[in-house]
Amino acid sequence: MNSHKAYEDVQLIKEMLSKSKTNIRKGGKYFILWGYAVLAGIMTSHLLAYLGHPRFIWLAWFAVMFVGTVVTLFFTTAEKNQSRVVTLLDRITGAMGMGFFFSFLLASLVFPLLDVYPLTAIGPVTGMLAGTFIFILAWIYQWKFLFIPALIWFIFAVGVNFIPDELTGLAMSFPLIFGYIIPGHLLVNKEHKEKRDE
Amino acid sequence: MSKDSVQLDPLIHAPVRLAILSLLMTVEEADFTYLKDHTGATEGNLSTHLTRLEEGGLITVTKTFYKKRPRTICAVTQEGRKRFHHYLSCLEAILAPEKTE
Numbered sequence: 436m437n438s439h440k441a442y443e444d445v446q447l448i449k450e451m452l453s454k455s456k457t458n459i460r461k462g463g464k465y466f467i468l469w470g471y472a473v474l475a476g477i478m479t480s481h482l483l484a485y486l487g488h489p490r491f492i493w494l495a496w497f498a499v500m501f502v503g504t505v506v507t508l509f510f511t512t513a514e515k516n517q518s519r520v521v522t523l524l525d526r527i528t529g530a531m532g533m534g535f536f537f538s539f540l541l542a543s544l545v546f547p548l549l550d551v552y553p554l555t556a557i558g559p560v561t562g563m564l565a566g567t568f569i570f571i572l573a574w575i576y577q578w579k580f581l582f583i584p585a586l587i588w589f590i591f592a593v594g595v596n597f598i599p600d601e602l603t604g605l606a607m608s609f610p611l612i613f614g615y616i617i618p619g620h621l622l623v624n625k626e627h628k629e630k631r632d633e
Numbered sequence: 634m635s636k637d638s639v640q641l642d643p644l645i646h647a648p649v650r651l652a653i654l655s656l657l658m659t660v661e662e663a664d665f666t667y668l669k670d671h672t673g674a675t676e677g678n679l680s681t682h683l684t685r686l687e688e689g690g691l692i693t694v695t696k697t698f699y700k701k702r703p704r705t706i707c708a709v710t711q712e713g714r715k716r717f718h719h720y721l722s723c724l725e726a727i728l729a730p731e732k733t734e
Contacts, residue, residue, distance in 0.1 A: 441727040444651060448721075451655035451671065516699055519667040522660045 462528060462572070463626055465507060466619025472503040474611050477604045496544060504536075528575055535568045558603045562592030562610065569614065580621070584614035639727050644689045645720045649674045649682045654717050657692060657709040665705040683707060691716060 476499040480492045511529070518525075542560045546552055552560070566588030573581030591610040598606050645651055652672040657663060669679050683705075686692045691713035695706045709717070 438727055441724045444646075444724055445728065447648060447651055448655045451652050452659055520660050520663040526661060 462532060463619050463622030463624075464510065465532065466615055466622060468506060468510075469503055470611055470616035470619055472499050474608060474616070475499060477608055477611075480604055493544075493548070500540065500544070507536075524575055528572065531568070531571060535564060538564055555600055555603065558595035558607060559592045562588050562595060562607075565610070565614065566592060569618070576622075578625070581618060584610075584618045587614035639723050641723050642716055642720050644685065644691065645716060647682065649678060650686055651720075653679075653682060653686060653707075654691065654709065654713065657707060658714065658717055662706050662708040665707070668707065686713070 476496050479495040479499075483489060483491050483495060515521075539561060542564060543557050546560075547554050547557055566585045569581055569588060570585035573579065573585055587610050591607070591614070595603055595606055645654060649672055652674075653668055656668060656671055665676075665679070665683075668674075668683075669676060672679065674682070683692065683694055687694045690710060693708050693710055695708075697704045697706060
């Protein structure tokens, strides 16, 4: 075997590696879905409180979680079946998304209901979880822009402690829009662009 | 290991098989169409090489159906990974500059 042939083999391997590099499935549509779902939950909560039915707020949040979960499961199953290639990072982001989903569920619904911590702790805890989730995604997708929404969530997790309790829910709309929905739309655009370039 | 004594695995050495294994090493699994598009091989040619790799125990080939259409999913085995890494070591040995005393 001569060096020239070995060099050709290495070039072929490099070419195949670069082709498979762009195959990570981006989760932009889940950002958008959950961003709007939580935003709808916040608005409904405030409307219910305004109309004098605060006892239905929990029901509204359970409805948001239920519909969001069903739609997410539908899309992920369809995506998995249609997918022509599955990478290790796909599995990692999928498992991480599911893990964080359960953490959000515990932090925002179960723990406050069980009086593990007061309602005022929901904002800082969920903000911290959202920041951590997006920070890890930024690293996985190797997309520096995503560090900004992660930072917005971390700032919110601290800043929400200085906001009056009755405005906490509304204050969460800001990081939701700038730290979740807008990055979601940008991720979807990026995904479409990468598919076009492929 | 001297350059002349390096023996490359003949099962991996064919360009299409090397391309298939290189792709499968970076993904968990890939279907037939994906491999065809990325290796540039024809269906018949790819099918032949996949069978050779499967018979050699380097990959697994699973045939399923999605929306009534047949689907072939390929994944590299532990043995395949081991032999691919060994193949890379051999290439490294060939390409390494000669040591001069």
